[in-house]
Amino acid sequence: MAKDSRLILDPLxxxxxxxxxxxxxCSALAITAELEASIVMSISVLFVMGVGNVVISLMRxxxxxxxxxxxxxxxxxxxxIIVDLVLKAFAYELSKTLSVFVGLIxxxxxxxGRFEAFALGNGPWRSFLDGIGNxxxxxxxxxxxxxxxxxxxxxxxLGIPVxxxxxxxxxxxxxxxxxxxxxxxxxxxxxxxxxxxWVQRTRNKALIED
Amino acid sequence: MExxxxxxxxxxxxxxxxxxxxxxxxxxxVSKKVSTAVGLGAAVIFVLAITVPLxxxxxxxxxxxxxxxxxxxxxxxxxxxxxxxxxxxxxxxTMVQLVEIVVEKFxxxxxxxxxxxxxxxxxxxxxxxxxxFMQSREIATxxxxxxxxxxxxxxxxxxxxxIAAIREKIRYSSVPPAxxxxxxxxxxxxxxxxxxxxxxxxxxxxxxxxKKEEKAASIEVIEEEINKEEATTKSDLELAQNTNK
Numbered sequence: 150m151a152k153d154s155r156l157i158l159d160p161l162x163x164x165x166x167x168x169x170x171x172x173x174x175c176s177a178l179a180i181t182a183e184l185e186a187s188i189v190m191s192i193s194v195l196f197v198m199g200v201g202n203v204v205i206s207l208m209r210x211x212x213x214x215x216x217x218x219x220x221x222x223x224x225x226x227x228x229x230i231i232v233d234l235v236l237k238a239f240a241y242e243l244s245k246t247l248s249v250f251v252g253l254i255x256x257x258x259x260x261x262g263r264f265e266a267f268a269l270g271n272g273p274w275r276s277f278l279d280g281i282g283n284x285x286x287x288x289x290x291x292x293x294x295x296x297x298x299x300x301x302x303x304x305x306x307l308g309i310p311v312x313x314x315x316x317x318x319x320x321x322x323x324x325x326x327x328x329x330x331x332x333x334x335x336x337x338x339x340x341x342x343x344x345x346x347w348v349q350r351t352r353n354k355a356l357i358e359d
Numbered sequence: 360m361e362x363x364x365x366x367x368x369x370x371x372x373x374x375x376x377x378x379x380x381x382x383x384x385x386x387x388x389v390s391k392k393v394s395t396a397v398g399l400g401a402a403v404i405f406v407l408a409i410t411v412p413l414x415x416x417x418x419x420x421x422x423x424x425x426x427x428x429x430x431x432x433x434x435x436x437x438x439x440x441x442x443x444x445x446x447x448x449x450x451x452x453t454m455v456q457l458v459e460i461v462v463e464k465f466x467x468x469x470x471x472x473x474x475x476x477x478x479x480x481x482x483x484x485x486x487x488x489x490x491x492f493m494q495s496r497e498i499a500t501x502x503x504x505x506x507x508x509x510x511x512x513x514x515x516x517x518x519x520x521x522i523a524a525i526r527e528k529i530r531y532s533s534v535p536p537a538x539x540x541x542x543x544x545x546x547x548x549x550x551x552x553x554x555x556x557x558x559x560x561x562x563x564x565x566x567x568x569x570k571k572e573e574k575a576a577s578i579e580v581i582e583e584e585i586n587k588e589e590a591t592t593k594s595d596l597e598l599a600q601n602t603n604k
Contacts, residue, residue: 171541174383175484218481219452226445234441249491252444256484258384335378336552343538343545350537357536 156278160286163353166259167290168346173259176250177291178338185307186246187295189236191288195281197228197254198263202280205268212269221264222255229254259287294341302332362506365498369510372559375485376518377552379492382485386519387544396523397516399480404512406458406480407489410451411508412501414490417446447490455481485515522548 166172173194180186204224205212212220233251236244244251254260263283268276299305304312304321313320331337350356375381382403389399420426422443427434459477463470480486489511498504525547534543 168541171387172384174387175380178380178383219449222448222452223445226448230441230444233444249488249495252491253381253484253488255444255448256482256487258482261482334556335380336549336556339545339549339552343542343549346542346545347538350542357539
């Protein structure tokens, strides 16, 4: 049981898919200008990874190893189509913001990586936990990046102004605070992730590369 | 002109790595040495140049709403666009496999340099992203789709070449220990992306030129019309004078 809980907890910190394994960065950076988009993206990945890992793990003895990549891609693509249709039905505006990046969950390296490294060699329950853990590890970075970019960039969280009104000069803006529009531009996502990695490796010296 | 504009736009302005963060995984993982970076970059150009036009054909003749009308009038109302993810990724995976077999058969030397990277490419976000952006930007013709594929491939190639060269040099600098390796690569990529944003102004000048030309053309049209009117009024006057006589 202790082992099972490690499957969920490890990816959150010391074996984080983004900052340590360097997987799944493509979609992580492009959609983090708003907290809401990051949260929805994390939930989508959570669904695809949890279900996908179970499906692959159940099929692991049937899939011929030569065509396993294509078989995995078909499983992910099917799950992503479900996510895409659900988003279009219930959150149309948001699905416009995420645009092609929902589709790009298919080639999110975390998913293929976990299929290859874990689901093909373990039972469904452990694979499910591993999927959930890695998706949470991915989600937590997305949420941190989205939080800082939205807070510093437009002074809001989930679309709600938290620092006061920039036009009527209330709250922090009364003291001359300005939104840093630069945070909303795409390069800042890279730099914020770079800083997260810096902080994490300073706290845990074992992770430092030579 | 349209082709040149799209080509430069896909290399510099909408650069896959710096503007949309596609293919970041292999960009970070394979950029430790310039020689391997060149191999992977070349493979990406190659595969994008094949898959984007192919997926354009798929999109145009099978997936788009009403695309099946070439089969007969009763198919004209079909909309298969929800299948595009699965079709695109299947095409890409198949093409990568085919390219691998063909290259291995006909050019062993190319296979030795590209070979190990080809399987990696099937799951490279840049390849699927190329096809998805091709679809969402509604690229009009097959020629433009090919152009877009090659252009974004070259953009990706330039990006990975640049970061590999920087990473080879940065090994001799004293980076703070916790930033070494991955952290500093992220930050350098961010700075390069800021640099690439300056290319955004490249095409606006061209747009203004085009608008001026349009204006000039419309002014000419108006002048012609005025001349015609004058001519007709003149001829009317002459007619009137003639009849008066």
